[in-house]
Amino acid sequence: MIKFSDIKAGWVWLGLLALVLFPGLLWAGEAPAAAQPEPKPHFILSAEGDRLSLKATNASVKGIVHAIGRQLNIPVATKMPDRAVAASFNGLSVVEALKRLNVNAIYFQRTEGGKKRITRIIALRRGQSASQRPRAKVKRREPGSEPFKFEFDPMQVKRKVKAN
Numbered sequence: 001m002i003k004f005s006d007i008k009a010g011w012v013w014l015g016l017l018a019l020v021l022f023p024g025l026l027w028a029g030e031a032p033a034a035a036q037p038e039p040k041p042h043f044i045l046s047a048e049g050d051r052l053s054l055k056a057t058n059a060s061v062k063g064i065v066h067a068i069g070r071q072l073n074i075p076v077a078t079k080m081p082d083r084a085v086a087a088s089f090n091g092l093s094v095v096e097a098l099k100r101l102n103v104n105a106i107y108f109q110r111t112e113g114g115k116k117r118i119t120r121i122i123a124l125r126r127g128q129s130a131s132q133r134p135r136a137k138v139k140r141r142e143p144g145s146e147p148f149k150f151e152f153d154p155m156q157v158k159r160k161v162k163a164n
Helices: 006-024 061-072 094-100 153-162
Strands: 042-050 052-058 076-079 084-092 104-114 115-124
Touching: 042 061, 052 061, 052 094, 061 076, 061 084, 061 094, 061 115, 084 094, 094 104, 094 115
Parallel strands: 076 115
Antiparallel strands: 042 052, 052 084, 104 115
8 A cells, every 4th residue: 555655755765856956957958168268468578687679459458568567477457548659678677568559657766786677567548647636635734733753852761771
């Protein structure tokens, strides 16, 4: 004799089996999506020492500036809109290369062993200069108020130390 609980358990197992097999049957006819190949860069940048060579056709200026930073291990910050450029040059310095790419940039340099080395590049959008960036507001002293003064006499400290 078949009990009702056995029938109920059979339906539960059948339902679980359907949940496992049904999605597999739906997608069985589809081929797995082929991996999308990475898009080829539109530029080739090479660095020899501190000299750069570039061949670019319809390449992103932001991408080139960031690639220059990666190649020469220089931190780069960009605040410019992206645009496409075509350029080609060989053996230019970083400053000359960015001028050739028509990039408005600020350079931070450090002199090490008599040789200048660029330590940071900030690329700005055209028409924006460093003086146009917003500055932090500085609290001005009210006229008539005196600044905080701290008067200290080192001789008094010596006397107290000797007294102890």
